[in-house]
Amino acid sequence: MTHSTTVALPPSDVLERAKRFFSERVPQAAAFVEKEGPGFLVLRGQGGEEIALHAWADAAGKTQVRASTLFFDQALDRFLSTLPLEAPLAVA
DSSP states (O other): EEEEEESSSSSHHHHHHHHIIIIIOOOOOOGGEEEEEETEEEEEGGGGGGEEEEEEEESSOEEEEOOOSSSOOHHHHHHTSSBBBBSOEEEO
């Protein structure tokens, strides 16, 4: 599933929070950094499952976040709920 929203944080803060959240706050579904770069983060968890996050500033300067996973939907929803959302979360 793919989760998308707009948040009131810089993109780098979103990715830093994701690293901390998935390594510390969700012990039953912990995931750790596998790859990262400017604007993206790939976390790998139990059974090799992954969470891919992309955060960027759009033309209006708003931070857009898109994240996808097949296994960590509940944990991803929980993480996104900790962010200061500026738009409703869209799940597709």
